[in-house]
Amino acid sequence: MLKSAAIIQCFLAVLALQGSWAFSWRTPQNNTQSVCPLQDPPTQCGAFCFSILHPMQEELTSIEGKQNLVQTKLLAVQSRLEAERVSLTSKMDAQLVALQTEMKNQVQALQSDMDIKLDSILQTVQAKLDAQLSVLQESLKNIVTKADFEERVNKTEIDPHLPFEKIGNRYFYIEHDLERTWQSAASSCRRMGGYLATPRDEQELNDLLPHLAKSKNYWIGLNDIDQEDEFVSVASGKPAPFLNWDQFQPNNLRNNQDCVYMDYGRMIDSECSDVWPFICQLDNEV
Template sequence: MSKSAFVLYILIAVHLQESLTFNAQTVSTQSTEGQCGGYCFNALKPMLDHIAANQQRWSTCDATLLESTARQDRMESQLAALKDKLSSIEAGKEVPKVNKLENFVQIGSRFFYIEELREVNWFSGTNICRQMGGFLASPRNEEELIAIKEKLRKGRQYWLGISDLAKEGTFVSQATGDLAPLQKWSPSQPDNHGNNEHCVHLQYENFWMNDLPCTYKNYFLCEAGDG
């Protein structure tokens, strides 16, 4: 059967349904044949039977589709409500301000933090000071170092923000990236013992500077960042 003939049959079937206002499940073979004629009825009967047989299934499918659409609408409405709630929470959330000088003490003209509870390696000390808004400390002059030493506990050692990790023998300040402004070394130091001493700390004897392996654990000093 050609496509145009099939379309014609469909149109005839629709016309018959509207003009006779029949129910596809109860229409009688005799009344349809009388309205359409034998040949027309024989041609349309398979389609009418198909409509009658599937009408219930189509009705069920329509109901399911409507239910799915309604469910999707409800989900979209709930999602929109959640987005609005999240936006409200984010808008009302206060971002805590970090007080960079919290727990820092003023020594001379600058602020320092002295860790007295934890012993960590040089890299961990670096990370902790950065989280506090500063750096491992690099004393700028001997007067400042003397003032710092007065705050330290005897018998303890403290990491400074000085190392020659980039170039052996060139001790750089972590805070500035320049040569450490003060290098007050203990006698015979630095010696890079075992070719593995690249981080600087204050020794417990006199709190002068000494090089150590960066993985050793010591207390540490932070200086507040300029920002």
Template sequence: MWRYSYFLWLFTVCGLWGTQAQNQEPSLLDQIANHQQQWFRYTAANQAEANAKIDRLKESIEGQLQAQQVKTEIQQHSLRNVMESLKAEIKPKIEKMIKDIEDLKNAIVDQKSFNSSLQRVPPSNLFENIGSRYFYIEKHDTVTWFVAFNKCRRFGGYLATINDEEELQAITKRTTEDSYWFDFNSLAEKGKFFSTRTGERPPFTKWRENYSHTTDDGCVVAFKLEMYAIDCRLKHFFICQSDQ
């Protein structure tokens, strides 16, 4: 009987001890281990999320760089096309300007050279009184503006400028149905006409109505009381004026 009571007591004590062990809080080491596991899981998750964000950012940056590179290549190609177009457009104009300058330099010959190599024709034999001044009207040979410039100098005068409407009408009455070179031109600056004799603006112009004279052509002719700016190398008659 006593033996049975002992085993019953032992069984009860062991059961209570087991229950107490189950209800006992985890030890400090267990808590630390548990927190470490949670921290590792948290850190790993954050690291994975950060890596994913970095990968997405890298892909976005690479895409933007590729798009910018394509855009830059397109812009460079367009710029090359524009430069080639401008070069093709400007080169002939520069060549023409150089040619005009050379022609003008050749036309403006030093007066001493004329005196030593050419016999001037007396103005009284060539120039006629028209209005208040004297003019020579060429009616036989058509020449370029540059040749006309030289011929007027040889005759002892200059390519003519017109002072007013009355003088233009008086001169036109003595001309044929042709075009005649006058003095002023825009060889120095496109669209701006100056007298080669005075270096100033001409005192009078009469451009044809609705006609744009701000073109690449730079020498002036008159036809039927109206003026035009045309290529200086074309051939026309000309009008000289005398200071005498």
């Protein structure tokens, strides 16, 4: 490319010289114009042009070399930047994969821990529910419904000994769960074919005690409703054949305690409107 430019420039110079076949210049000493007549313009002009253009050609060659060097350095920089970009991208991808894996592992560990805790809580709750259900089922076994009670009453019409059981020498029915006033308890015993019970003697009382709950009180058939301090049996209307009063009893508190209950064998007078379980006897001898 540089050679073509030089030839063109030389050609232009030859054309310019052919008009006068001379070359003129100014000398720096006298600032006068000198003229060099050309005897053989083609031969003399070629050598002259080459001597003039040779430094320019070398400068252009130098510039072209520098451009090539710059271009080479630029390509090297671009290659290095591309390599760094690829390396950085690879590192970022690897870090991203590692981060995703770590987050996944942490989520799985957290979920596993939550599952274990949830299972533990559910097992604890289930155990408590099972325990409460067991207690409730046991409680339901001891509950006497109206239908059960009526069934007991109806059975007594078929068998006079049911639901009475023989304790000692007589038949008794002990109601542990239903709580009634004294009058209601007496009516319940009558519907069953019996009466509120009155212990005949100490031996009979001792026979009854193993069948009674120590934590409960039970109505018996003794009362002094008609005459204060004259306790009679509601079954026979006769005076009580046996009394086993608790300490300071009877006290007729507030002058309104005419009915008797037993606290595990100890007799206590109380208001007839109080509610307690009760004991029935089948006969009316006592």
